Amino acid sequence: MRCLWSVLLALLYTFLLLPLIVVVLASVSGGQVLRFPPEGFSLKWYARFFSDETFISALLLSLRLALVSALVVSVLAVTSALFYRRLSARWRGPFRILVLLPMLLPEILTAIGLLFFLYHLGLGSSMFGLQVSHIVVTLPFSFLAVTAALQQVDLTLEEASSSLGAGALETFWRVVLPLLRPGLFTGALFTFIVSFDMFTMSFLLKPIGGNTLPLALFDYLKYDFDPTAAAAATVSVVFALVVVFVVERTVGLRRAF
């Protein structure tokens, strides 16, 4: 019975990890066609990926969108979390739901709504529209992380700071913000990953010639099925992992103080 249970669990966890493992292994294949198990080892598909102009400009656009989203959303998450804390109990629930709505509503409906609306404003298929949509959709992830961190902030620290003569802004910079840093980093991390991988929203709202990496990969997969796509996919996974690692290190170091 115990043995059966272990086998079942092993199978389930394999199922979860299978696509990831297969893609990474296929990307270093030495063969000409995409197959698994790979034939030999080669990095030529990475060379091809990094010399392909379509993929590189898509990668750069994705990175730019994700970075701008992470920056803007971090600022918005801090202001909205502070606002949330100052609201009376009656308005907190509704405000929280409003901010979390982009996460709760189906992405495809939000994308369609924005498509109509941006077109109406004369901003259809514009880079601005694409960036705003990424910001709206990633905001809930950061808001959740920052409000969670803010709950841990001891109110007496702020009172101590202001009773020692610090102004509201100084208290914010020197007391509240440093305490919020772990939540802020976690939120920025989620924002970056969600924006970097966003597909449906970008698919509907992208400007002409403005392919993000997932869109470029989608186009590529429609006509070709060679390991270059696996290399592109692995690159996007590696970017997500690097961000996780960097944030883990930074926050970990900060916590050491």
Place this chain on the structure above:
Amino acid sequence: MRKTPLWSTWLLGAPVLVLLFVFLVLPYGEMVAMSFRTPATSAPYGNAWTFAHYLKALGDPFYLGVLGYTLAVGTLIAVLTLILSYPIALHLARVGDRWYLLFYACVVSPLLVGVLVRNFGWMIVLSFSGPLNQILLALGLIEQPLRLLFNLPVVVLGLVHVFVPFMVLPITNALRNIDPALEEASHSLGATRWETFCRVTLPLSLPGVLAGVTLVFALAISAFVTPALLGGQNVVLMPSIVIQQLIGAFAWPFGAALAMALSLAMLIEIGVLTLAMRPLLRRVARWS
């Protein structure tokens, strides 16, 4: 502490409120309004109001069929995800602190990987010369490689895979909240492990199950990318019909009405499920 002035509170709230009002509330409002507008050739929609799009969406056997099919597939996906996720949730709820992070990472890995990479992985696994076909050939179970891609079972497989984390996490939470004393009491009163599971653990985890099933069902019927990639032309679900109306046919009011019909049907099914689970949940709530 000095009293914080009111204007500073509103200064903090204004950016987010403006952003969400303009780029979330207004677009949804316009979409609802548009679904009642007449179609036009030179503009996205005409000036007059009409109910015709809803009559067409709910009266035409084709659209009604696709809607019913989408709901059925969503239900199937939610049930299958639950069956696969429950053992994982049981394991994750009981695993020691040392290993928790590793298994947690495995559970959320489908989310971190991104929708395209995930589907691409399944395409490799199931392709004509892929590992699954090779294993089946080597075992002598088949003589020719099978065409496994581009059908409904593959779409279901791909979606179940990514929805497992959304099901596992709420169930794990519910299981972790169960007082261990209840299970011990059941044992000491002579119940076998299986009886304890069926009559104590499972009922007490139902709130988590309901949360997971609701979330997965809502995500499943609005999924667009996975059915498009793994199902190809052979799997026709509501989201791809909506996209086709909007981008292919430029029939914006009708596309908006179809999207509304899908959301309404989703809300009704979730409402029915919640009501049906209510007596059970109430009984459970009395114990804990």
